[in-house]
Amino acid sequence: MLNNDSKIYIAGHRGMVGSAVKRKLEREGYENLIYRTSSELDLRNQQAVKDFFEKERPDVVVDGAARVGGIMANKEYPWQFLYENLEIQNNIIAASHEQDVGKLIFLGSSCIYPKHVDQPMSEDSLLTGPLEPTNQWYAIAKIAGVKMVDALRRQYDRDYVSLMPTNLYGPNDNFDLETSHVLPAMIRKFHEAKQNGHSPVPLWGTGSPMREFLHVDDVADAVFFTLNNEMQYDLYNVGTGKDITIKDLALLIQDIVGHEGDINWDTSKPDGTPRKLMDVTRMTQAGWTYNIELKDGIKATYEWFLKNLDRIKEVEIKS
Ligand SMILES: NC(=O)c1ccc[n+]([C@@H]2O[C@H](COP(=O)([O-])OP(=O)(O)OC[C@H]3O[C@@H](n4cnc5c(N)ncnc54)[C@H](OP(=O)(O)O)[C@@H]3O)[C@@H](O)[C@H]2O)c1
Known part of the structure; x- marks a missing residue:
């Protein structure tokens, strides 16, 4: 449990x-926060992580560090996605246990669940079928992290919890069209088309698949809730429990951005999985639900995007 x-x-x-998570904890008045960039502390380095934990002795750990990326990156770097994520989480979780960290939150994602699974996806569907092959490397590392947390709870009664958020969006998202997720990519495409005299926006597929989106500040809120409560289970989905078609998402973003041109759906491109939705019953029963409606969240994210345009371009040039 957190104290001041x-x-x-x-x-x-x-x-x-x-x-x-940092913004949320600062807003709530927590001042004893510690953090390191990857160049200050490479979390793949076991000895460096052990030394850091021994010196700093944190009471609480939130593990939001991972090698993340889209389908292309997963395809090109399967070894890094599997091994580096295992290294990072093994080092953090084991050092937390060794240094008697009272509470730990391990963050993963919905890709841990099987490719073909009943919708909405419940925590009980873990390991009931084959994974989506494209990101299996990442998913297997994350599943191992979930099981480490589970093992520490069972064997040592640790108050450690895994949270699996759905698709996220919000400040500090990736807006690079080569590697970004659908929602930030649409914000950027509609914005640039608007700048370009409301030129048509090309989008992939039919627009019929359904997806769930959660503002990242709501994940931070769920992390805060979990830090402040003793949780019954080792694993919780974090989402809204509501989904939207890609077509309706496009119309919503088009309206918020103020783009007045056409949308050209390229139906020769694949649609992907028809539906992906989290079952959020466990988290709801624990007492947490999301706050930020999609429309408000996208408006806020578009404002952030406009304020940070220079930075977004700079990050892309560097990467
Ligand atoms: N974004 C989403 O839509 C989404 C959805 C569901 C779940 N999640 C989960 O949330 C977690 C965080 O994702 P994110 O989107 O916040 O990722 P992100 O923006 O790419 O941030 C990842 C962070 O990990 C740190 N990191 C990576 N390798 C490191 C290393 N070797 N040593 C030290 N630090 C390292 C990076 O630190 P530096 O900046 O210092 O290099 C970076 O700040 C992941 O577990 C992911 O699965 C994300």
Whole structure:
């Protein structure tokens, strides 16, 4: 349980999720936060992580550090996605246990669940079928992390919890069209088309698949809730429990951005899985639900995008 001067280590504090957790904890008045960039502390380095934990002795750990990426990156770097994620989480989780960290949150994603699974996907569907092959490397590492947390709870009664968020969006998202997820990519495409005299926006597929989206500040809120409550289970889905067609998402973003041109759906391109939705019953029963409606969240994210356009371009040039 958190108290005012709990020493909280946020791993991955510059990332989309880690930075949202940091903002939330700062807003709630927590001042004893510690964090390191990857160049200050490479979490793949076991000895360096052990030394850091021994010296700093955090009370609480939020693990938002991971090697993340889209389908292309997973395809090109299967070894890195599997091995580096195992290294990062093994080092953090084991050092937390060794140094008697009271509470730990391990963040993963919905890709841990089988490719063909009843919708909405419940926590009980873990390991009931084959994974989506494209990101199996990442998913297997994350499943191992979930099982480490589970093992520590069972054997040592640790108050450690895994949270699996659905598709996220919000500040510090990736807006690079080569590697970004659908929602930030649409924000950018509609914005640039608007700048370009409301030129048509090409989008892939029919627009019929359904997806769920959660603002990253809501994940930070779920992390905060989990830090402040003793949780019954080892694993919780974090989402809205509501989905939207890609077509309706496009119309919503088009309206928010103020693009007045056409949308050209390229139906020769694949649609992907028809539906992916989290079953959020466990988290709801624990007492947590999301706050930010999609429309409000997209408006706020578009404002952030406009304010940070220079930075977004800079990041792309560097990467
Ligand atoms: N984004 C989503 O839509 C989404 C959805 C569901 C779940 N999640 C989960 O949330 C977690 C965080 O994702 P994110 O989107 O916030 O990722 P992100 O923006 O790419 O941030 C990842 C962070 O991990 C740190 N990191 C990576 N390798 C490291 C290393 N070797 N040593 C130290 N730090 C390292 C990076 O630190 P530096 O900046 O210092 O290099 C970075 O801040 C992941 O577990 C992911 O599965 C994300």
